[in-house]
Amino acid sequence: EIVMTQSPVTLSASPGERATLSCRASQNVNNNLAWHQQKPGQAPRLLIYGASTRATGIPARFSGSGSGTDFTLNISSLQSEDFAVYYCQQYNNWYTFGQGTKLEIK
Amino acid sequence: QLQFQESGPGLVKPSETLSLICTVSGVSMNTDIYAWGWVRQPPGKGLEWIGSVYYSGHTYYNPSLKSRVTMSVDAPKSQFSLNLKSVTAADTAVYYCAIPERGIWGQGTLVTVSS
Secondary structure, eight states: OOOEEEEOSEEEEOTTSOEEEEEEESSOOTTOEEEEEEOTTSOOEEEEETTTEEOTTOOTTEEEEEETTEEEEEESSOOGGGOSEEEEEEOSSSOEEOOOEEEEEO | OOEEEEESOSEEOTTSOEEEEEEEESSOSOSSSOOEEEEEEOTTSOOEEEEEEOTTSOEEEOTTTTTTEEEEEEGGGTEEEEEEOSOOGGGOEEEEEEEGGGTEEOOOEEEEEOO
């Protein structure tokens, strides 16, 4: 089983700041990596797939990078609606999710 | 546009079988292009893939749940199903039908395991 580890667990930031979230895979997942955003009471929403491709309708302030085992999600200028929980997910060998990073308002 | 809707009992007794159905709209299920999947989320916790099933009947399950899970497809009804047997309180969760990497998620349904 591929284990996905996200860091930090909680990230405190202010609107307008840049946020950087990390995700590490226990083995090579190539670029088969997705990022999802989840708000309370809602289903997750796909942000990024293929490690760096924005899903339909996702603002350009969200960007993904990395390949192999180390991946990053950057949010260039935080908006109020961006404070949520973010999950990385590998789909190179079925699916596993990271434990999530909670992005909270400082 | 491919969409999912989960349905099933919201309350299941311990040791019984949890059964859910996902109704698919927007595409014919008569294809192995898609792996029809289930993901769950216990209250306040993260996401866990349960398994996926193809139209052909091939199934792939999370090893941690494999002994208790059965999935199937009913293409004429545009549905796929999840059965999880011998449930305990630890199986209490919101259950989503999903193809996560394609951004397709149902709204989720809360299933509580309690007597």
